[in-house]
Amino acid sequence: MRIILLGAPGVGKGTAAAMLAQKYKAPHIATGDIFKDEIRKGTELGKKIRETVEKGNLVSDELTNAVMKERLSKPDAKDGFLLDGYPRTIAQAEEIERFAKPGLVLNFVADRKTIIARLSGRRVCAKCGAIYHVANNPPKKEGVCDKCGEKLIKRKDDDEKVISNRLDVYEEQTKPLISHYKKKKMLAEINSSYGMEKIGMIIRQCDDAIKKA
Ligand SMILES: [Zn+2]
Numbered sequence: 001m002r003i004i005l006l007g008a009p010g011v012g013k014g015t016a017a018a019m020l021a022q023k024y025k026a027p028h029i030a031t032g033d034i035f036k037d038e039i040r041k042g043t044e045l046g047k048k049i050r051e052t053v054e055k056g057n058l059v060s061d062e063l064t065n066a067v068m069k070e071r072l073s074k075p076d077a078k079d080g081f082l083l084d085g086y087p088r089t090i091a092q093a094e095e096i097e098r099f100a101k102p103g104l105v106l107n108f109v110a111d112r113k114t115i116i117a118r119l120s121g122r123r124v125c126a127k128c129g130a131i132y133h134v135a136n137n138p139p140k141k142e143g144v145c146d147k148c149g150e151k152l153i154k155r156k157d158d159d160e161k162v163i164s165n166r167l168d169v170y171e172e173q174t175k176p177l178i179s180h181y182k183k184k185k186m187l188a189e190i191n192s193s194y195g196m197e198k199i200g201m202i203i204r205q206c207d208d209a210i211k212k213a
Contacts, residue, residue, distance in 0.1 A: 001080045001210055002100060007108030008170045010119040012192045016202050017082050027076045031085035034071060061091040072100045090176055104213040105181045106206055110193040119163045123152040
């Protein structure tokens with residue numbers, strides 16, 4: 001099954017994707033990971049991506065399409081894939097139709113309050129990088145890292161205002177894509193407002209959508 005995953009930051013898409021990948025034996029392919037990997041390896045492509053990102057620009061449709069076409073031609077993606085972060089624009093959505101026609105789009109949605117609560121409750125250890133959550137994964141002693149005893153901090157990115165702004169940007173960017181796939185009757189909405197302890201409820205909705213597609 002060729003599946004596209006859509007969903008705002010903090011919606012729980014990554015956790016669901018990992019489970020679906022295992023269940024359906026399909027690779028979870030995240031464009032951001034591929035880009036980071038190329039930059040880390042210092043390839044020609046990586047250099048181009050780094051230059052673009054450092055200027056604060058988005059990687060062009062042309063470059064993104066070329067990278068994804070190459071990735072999706074690998075043997076592990078032959079029988080299907082879960083795509084994360086691609087396509088991101090209509091031009092990309094039209095291009096993938098030509099080389100790896102997708103069959104289903106799972107759109108993970110949760111109300112804003114839930115997302116903000118999830119992301120703003122995150123705390124990180126400034127020393128060892130361990131991640132906690134005030135509600136879902138609290139440290140044994142409030143504000144102190146279990147692993148190294150250092151003080152936990154709230155990252156600037158996890159500030160409510162910053163999160164809210166990120167969500168606005170995401171929605172604005174994704175709107176055309178949502179209506180594109182709605183028109184094609186490829187879109188299935190997955191309610192991800194459940195806590196991650198009820199991830200089974202989210203996976204069940206995905207299973208139903210996959211069966212129907
Ligand atoms: Zn620590």
